[in-house]
Amino acid sequence: MNAQISDKTVGRLSLYRRLLSNLLREKEEEFVFSHRLARAAGVTAAQVRRDMMVIGYNGSPKKGYAIGDLIESIGYFLDAPGVQTVALVGVGNLGRAILTYFAGRRPNLKIVAVFDNDPNKAGTVISGCRCYAMQDMPEVFKEKKVNTAIVTVPASQAQSVADTLVAAGVRGLLNFAPVNLRVPVSVYVEDMDITTSLEKAAFFARCRMAS
Amino acid sequence: MNAQISDKTVGRLSLYRRLLSNLLREKEEEFVFSHRLARAAGVTAAQVRRDMMVIGYNGSPKKGYAIGDLIESIGYFLDAPGVQTVALVGVGNLGRAILTYFAGRRPNLKIVAVFDNDPNKAGTVISGCRCYAMQDMPEVFKEKKVNTAIVTVPASQAQSVADTLVAAGVRGLLNFAPVNLRVPVSVYVEDMDITTSLEKAAFFARCRMAS
DNA sequence: GTAACGCTGTGATTTATATCACAATGCACT
DNA sequence: AGTGCATTGTGATATAAATCACAGCGTTAC
Ligand SMILES: NC(=O)c1ccc[n+]([C@@H]2O[C@H](COP(=O)([O-])OP(=O)(O)OC[C@H]3O[C@@H](n4cnc5c(N)ncnc54)[C@H](O)[C@@H]3O)[C@@H](O)[C@H]2O)c1
Ligand SMILES: NC(=O)c1ccc[n+]([C@@H]2O[C@H](COP(=O)([O-])OP(=O)(O)OC[C@H]3O[C@@H](n4cnc5c(N)ncnc54)[C@H](O)[C@@H]3O)[C@@H](O)[C@H]2O)c1
Numbered sequence: 001m002n003a004q005i006s007d008k009t010v011g012r013l014s015l016y017r018r019l020l021s022n023l024l025r026e027k028e029e030e031f032v033f034s035h036r037l038a039r040a041a042g043v044t045a046a047q048v049r050r051d052m053m054v055i056g057y058n059g060s061p062k063k064g065y066a067i068g069d070l071i072e073s074i075g076y077f078l079d080a081p082g083v084q085t086v087a088l089v090g091v092g093n094l095g096r097a098i099l100t101y102f103a104g105r106r107p108n109l110k111i112v113a114v115f116d117n118d119p120n121k122a123g124t125v126i127s128g129c130r131c132y133a134m135q136d137m138p139e140v141f142k143e144k145k146v147n148t149a150i151v152t153v154p155a156s157q158a159q160s161v162a163d164t165l166v167a168a169g170v171r172g173l174l175n176f177a178p179v180n181l182r183v184p185v186s187v188y189v190e191d192m193d194i195t196t197s198l199e200k201a202a203f204f205a206r207c208r209m210a211s
Numbered sequence: 212m213n214a215q216i217s218d219k220t221v222g223r224l225s226l227y228r229r230l231l232s233n234l235l236r237e238k239e240e241e242f243v244f245s246h247r248l249a250r251a252a253g254v255t256a257a258q259v260r261r262d263m264m265v266i267g268y269n270g271s272p273k274k275g276y277a278i279g280d281l282i283e284s285i286g287y288f289l290d291a292p293g294v295q296t297v298a299l300v301g302v303g304n305l306g307r308a309i310l311t312y313f314a315g316r317r318p319n320l321k322i323v324a325v326f327d328n329d330p331n332k333a334g335t336v337i338s339g340c341r342c343y344a345m346q347d348m349p350e351v352f353k354e355k356k357v358n359t360a361i362v363t364v365p366a367s368q369a370q371s372v373a374d375t376l377v378a379a380g381v382r383g384l385l386n387f388a389p390v391n392l393r394v395p396v397s398v399y400v401e402d403m404d405i406t407t408s409l410e411k412a413a414f415f416a417r418c419r420m421a422s
Numbered sequence: 423g424t425a426a427c428g429c430t431g432t433g434a435t436t437t438a439t440a441t442c443a444c445a446a447t448g449c450a451c452t
Numbered sequence: 453a454g455t456g457c458a459t460t461g462t463g464a465t466a467t468a469a470a471t472c473a474c475a476g477c478g479t480t481a482c
Binding site for chain 1: 431
């Protein structure tokens with residue numbers, strides 16, 4: 001399904017949707033022009049229009065894009081029918097922050113289970129979410145139809161946790177551990193490398209100090 | 212300085228350095244081949260060699276790259292002479308997790324000050340780091356020579372905080388708030404959009420379910 | 423009704439990024 | 453010393469992504 005759509009485009013569509021939702025909530029506007037959305041997203045107007053092409057949404061000249069319809073079209077494209085469930089593994093400092101943040105947000109993308117190998121955590125409820133022991137994973141995933149997981153365990157544990165997740169049926173990973181996870185091609189991995197990103201920011205900050 | 216080096220290359224160099232450090236620590240090896248480093252980093256061997264070209268580091272055929280020297284060369288390229296200082300603004304759930312993580316790590320890239328507008332936090336010490344009130348920023352930045360900052364405040368506050376940071380002399384931002392920050396071209400912004408990344412992982416997970 | 427305008431949709435083009443492919447290199451072995 | 457061979461360094465090439473530029477259209481103004 002949609003074998004050809006690019007990673008970058010999906011990311012921008014997700015961003016557009018969030019911006020459009022804000023626009024709808026705050027400004028009570030009904031239509032938006034490509035250049036307006038582009039400015040909010042930090043891209044060019046042509047880029048926005050190209051992305052609209054991908055999802056097959058048509059605006060109208062002179063009026064622009066109907067915000068409500070567009071949000072719906074993006075949702076139709078990005079979202080699962082119904083609710084898509086997500087698990088989180090590793091309820092440490094970072095895991096807890098993410099869990100708290102997503103609790104009660106995004107109605108159609110929900111963290112429904114968390115896992116940790118710390119026996120003090122298994123069985124407890126954290127930010128409204130039940131924490132399970134690792135060995136419960138296959139059962140829980142089957143019951144809750146989980147196919148996406150967030151990995152926030154220490155780097156040394158990340159590969160083995162990823163293997164366990166893949167074996168339990170996960171096809172999408174959001175990985176915060178600073179390691180390149182080895183997974184089958186049938187699994188998608190999105191890496192969030194905070195350390196590298198900070199080094200990039202620091203490097204370019206120094207570059208700009210000259211100017 | 213190095214006006215032409217690409218964002219992506221800098222990110223990979225940072226990654227290589229971390230991988231090489233691990234290699235040196237764990238395996239006690241002295242040399243590494245491009246294809247070996249490539250596999251660890253999840254890129255192709257040609258990519259690694261091209262990146263080496265950028266920093267002007269030369270390996271030797273048949274032996275590969277001298278790990279120690281290479282780490283040093285990358286450092287010479289990426290790092291500031293001495294220690295580069297970083298500030299963090301918004302000591303909430305995410306900010307605290309990041310602060311704790313970086314405390315006592317990376318000796319040449321150090322979070323030296325945190326800021327929050329919550330009067331209960333200003334004046335306290337969190338993970339070994341003094342928390343200042345927002346109005347102390349210009350003074351602290353000048354004293355500690357801060358030019359890079361991490362933004363972990365709520366989305367609604369992010370633009371105004373960014374403006375304050377830029378006014379205080381920051382040239383590099385690592386932004387976790389889900390907004391496109393408007394800054395002068397002389398400032399570099401690296402966005403970490405966790406929500407969008409999670410939606411990407413979920414989307415491609417669904418795509419892969421078919422296969 | 424119709425003319426003028428400003429926006430959309432999209433083929434063509436440019437720019438950025440990654441890969442290929444192979445000559446040059448230097449070590450290991452004889 | 454010479455030969456073989458796996459690896460480097462890099463020009464050429466391929467692929468991916470973004471931008472340009474403009475025809476065509478719907479809306480508005482009159
Ligand atoms: N916190 C940050 O700002 C930050 C920054 C960069 C990278 N990271 C990475 O994110 C990850 C998590 O960081 P953190 O600061 O939350 O660490 P943490 O130590 O606070 O949390 C790790 C959690 O994982 C659990 N865990 C350990 N091994 C496990 C296993 N095999 N199975 C299941 N659970 C296991 C631990 O019990 C703990 O709760 C690490 O890989 C770290 O390198 C974090
Ligand atoms: N936690 C996550 O997993 C997550 C995920 C996606 C995005 N984010 C984004 O990261 C940011 C922080 O998230 P969080 O969960 O840590 O939120 P949080 O509410 O826990 O923390 C925000 C902190 O910022 C401080 N603050 C508020 N306004 C400020 C101002 N004007 N100046 C200085 N400090 C100020 C608050 O006192 C608080 O300590 C938010 O923008 C959020 O959207 C977080």
